[in-house]
Amino acid sequence: MDLDNQATIKQLVDAHGAENLVVVLGMSGEGVRIAAETLTTGDPSWAGPLAGVSLGLPVYHILEERVRTRLPAEIYAEKVQLMEMVLDVAQIEDALAGLRKTQAKRS
Amino acid sequence: MIPVLRAAVNTLVHVPDLVRYGSKPFREGSRPGSFLADLKARLRTFEDAAAYPPHQAFIGNLRPESLADIPSPWYGHPLPGASHQGPFGEILGQGPFYSMLEKADQFGLVSLDAGWTPPANGASAAAKGLMSAGARRGTEKEIRRRIGSGEALALEHEGALIGCIRRDHEEDESLAARVLLENLAAKASGAHALRLLLEKARLPAEEVDYILSCSEEAIGDRYNRGGGNLAKAIGEMAGCPNAAGTDIKAFCAAPVYALVHAAALVQAGVVRNAVVVGGGSLAKLGMKSHRHIEKRMPVLEDVLGGVAFWVGPDDGESPRLNLEMAGRHPSGRPSTPQGMMEALVCEPLARAGRKLREIDKYAVELHNPEVTLPAGAGDVPLTNYRTLAALAVIRGEIGREEIPAFIRDHGMPGFAPTQGHIPAGVPYLGHALAAMRAGTMKSAMVVAKGSLFLGRMTQQADGASIVVES
Amino acid sequence: MFDGKKVIALGERDGIPGPVLAECLQAAGTEVVYQTTACFV
Numbered sequence: 001m002d003l004d005n006q007a008t009i010k011q012l013v014d015a016h017g018a019e020n021l022v023v024v025l026g027m028s029g030e031g032v033r034i035a036a037e038t039l040t041t042g043d044p045s046w047a048g049p050l051a052g053v054s055l056g057l058p059v060y061h062i063l064e065e066r067v068r069t070r071l072p073a074e075i076y077a078e079k080v081q082l083m084e085m086v087l088d089v090a091q092i093e094d095a096l097a098g099l100r101k102t103q104a105k106r107s
Numbered sequence: 108m109i110p111v112l113r114a115a116v117n118t119l120v121h122v123p124d125l126v127r128y129g130s131k132p133f134r135e136g137s138r139p140g141s142f143l144a145d146l147k148a149r150l151r152t153f154e155d156a157a158a159y160p161p162h163q164a165f166i167g168n169l170r171p172e173s174l175a176d177i178p179s180p181w182y183g184h185p186l187p188g189a190s191h192q193g194p195f196g197e198i199l200g201q202g203p204f205y206s207m208l209e210k211a212d213q214f215g216l217v218s219l220d221a222g223w224t225p226p227a228n229g230a231s232a233a234a235k236g237l238m239s240a241g242a243r244r245g246t247e248k249e250i251r252r253r254i255g256s257g258e259a260l261a262l263e264h265e266g267a268l269i270g271c272i273r274r275d276h277e278e279d280e281s282l283a284a285r286v287l288l289e290n291l292a293a294k295a296s297g298a299h300a301l302r303l304l305l306e307k308a309r310l311p312a313e314e315v316d317y318i319l320s321c322s323e324e325a326i327g328d329r330y331n332r333g334g335g336n337l338a339k340a341i342g343e344m345a346g347c348p349n350a351a352g353t354d355i356k357a358f359c360a361a362p363v364y365a366l367v368h369a370a371a372l373v374q375a376g377v378v379r380n381a382v383v384v385g386g387g388s389l390a391k392l393g394m395k396s397h398r399h400i401e402k403r404m405p406v407l408e409d410v411l412g413g414v415a416f417w418v419g420p421d422d423g424e425s426p427r428l429n430l431e432m433a434g435r436h437p438s439g440r441p442s443t444p445q446g447m448m449e450a451l452v453c454e455p456l457a458r459a460g461r462k463l464r465e466i467d468k469y470a471v472e473l474h475n476p477e478v479t480l481p482a483g484a485g486d487v488p489l490t491n492y493r494t495l496a497a498l499a500v501i502r503g504e505i506g507r508e509e510i511p512a513f514i515r516d517h518g519m520p521g522f523a524p525t526q527g528h529i530p531a532g533v534p535y536l537g538h539a540l541a542a543m544r545a546g547t548m549k550s551a552m553v554v555a556k557g558s559l560f561l562g563r564m565t566q567q568a569d570g571a572s573i574v575v576e577s
Numbered sequence: 578m579f580d581g582k583k584v585i586a587l588g589e590r591d592g593i594p595g596p597v598l599a600e601c602l603q604a605a606g607t608e609v610v611y612q613t614t615a616c617f618v
Contacts, residue, residue, distance in 0.1 A: 022582045026593030030483035072604045082445045085497035484617030558616035
């Protein structure tokens with residue numbers, strides 16, 4: 001995950017507190033896992049400001065059922081829905097579910 | 108005057124010792140740690156880079172579709188008997204390229220060691236014509252002094268110091284050594300692509316009227332960063348005395364904009380022969396190298412790309428650039444993948460009364476997935492083809508179950524180096540020309556996108572498209 | 578899930594871009610404190 005973004009997110013956590021923040025992703029494939037891992041257990045590449053930093057932020061993807069059902073249907077249908085056919089939703093849900101399971105075991 | 112695509116050329120320059128000056132490796136390498144040593148250990152030889160299947164597809168020795176039959180990883184399956192010359196391209200080595208950098212420089216910025224003779228690496232006559240005669244070489248002592256004082260960057264070949272490039276102003280960051288290296292690399296690799304185009308297409312240099320550069324570099328000084336006109340500098344270096352020119356800047360979509368502009372100039376009769384040329388992006392070398400190192404792969408972003416296209420009046424043989432089907436993405440449209448594809452693909456098709464399946468091939472951003480997937484950046488062409496197929500489904504043109512067949516028939520695996528503007532669909536034009544001349548293809552649509560938001564002036568993305576048809 | 582929380586929206590050009598994530602979330606009554614779009618190429 002982009003190093004500048006890592007720094008910005010670290011600042012946001014300092015300013016607002018991790019308990020008050022939620023992350024929503026819109027990327028595809030392996031990028032989802034990398035971003036989610038970076039924002040929960042720390043930067044897996046050990047290159048950025050979040051290396052070794054466990055922010056433990058809740059991370060969701062906009063295409064997950066639990067997220068998309070909370071969004072206004074009209075905007076979602078117009079600007080997002082088509083991507084359900086493009087991105088692998090099952091893979092995204094699996095990647096995030098796996099990470100949440102690991103998180104729950106740790107805490 | 109109907110504008111046609113007379114010829115297309117794709118070039119690569121293998122520059123392992125310049126990867127460290129890519130933006131990402133330069134930053135990583137300036138931090139404490141073993142990054143530069145790890146990088147060095149994972150660089151490829153010229154032979155390995157030349158035999159790499161995507162590179163062979165890039166210069167026309169392999170059809171892009173054939174990549175699907177080569178087992179993964181492609182770097183583990185070099186093409187037997189691969190040549191660095193192809194029907195519409197060339198893979199050039201670093202030795203001749205250093206000599207071209209020296210020739211591209213008119214300000215004494217590049218000093219090569221007088222004791223070093225750049226190897227020709229079997230370069231084409233076009234490339235050899237751009238190599239310097241070596242009249243202005245420096246001594247090793249002088250080169251070391253310049254590097255030691257901080258005014259110059261070291262140029263190495265196979266690990267040995269062979270020269271340097273210096274800044275041209277102490278305070279002007281637009282004229283810093285690394286910026287000038289990027290600019291000269293774009294100029295020299297662009298001139299190489301143009302010169303090869305002239306030779307392959309037998310287009311006399313004197314007959315080129317206009318050059319549009321779609322290279323990414325922002326040539327200028329501190330009062331006009333991005334002032335531009337690399338086009339004219341490339342034309343001069345390639346020996347086109349009658350060509351004027353200008354640059355088209357539009358992030359990675361620039362090559363398609365440039366083709367649209369070139370076709371429009373020819374159609375309007377403003378010029379007879381226009382050439383679109385793009386030199387390589389040094390800043391993007393090794394952009395994902397830390398991931399490649401982590402995965403114990405070769406550092407695959409070790410080549411500069413180049414493209415050149417000749418747009419001229421109808422010769423009765425070459426495929427037409429159909430301006431009535433040029434696609435654009437107005438600023439009032441959403442910058443979503445759907446919004447982009449509707450504007451760039453569906454609307455031009457609707458104007459011509461055609462369906463998505465009625466274009467034989469779509470050339471989208473053709474980034475080599477073997478470079479992007481290990482870095483978590485996805486398979487860019489595949490994602491774009493899925494978006495197109497999904498649009499065909501919601502428009503009722505195909506059934507959901509036909510998505511894989513649509514992608515197979517109308518798409519292709521990515522085979523272009525991750526050089527920003529270079530993968531912008533246009534590397535397929537050489538293949539399309541060959542297929543159209545052989546009568547096996549009627550139409551191809553080139554679709555490029557640009558991430559305008561990276562420049563912080565707008566949150567929008569952009570794109571452009573054009574149809575080539577026999 | 579979002580009740581009383583502030584949201585960080587991380588989009589991608591070829592996926593769902595940041596401004597679209599933000600638009601959807603704001604329309605759902607959520608406060609977005611940061612949105613960005615990645616271009617991986």
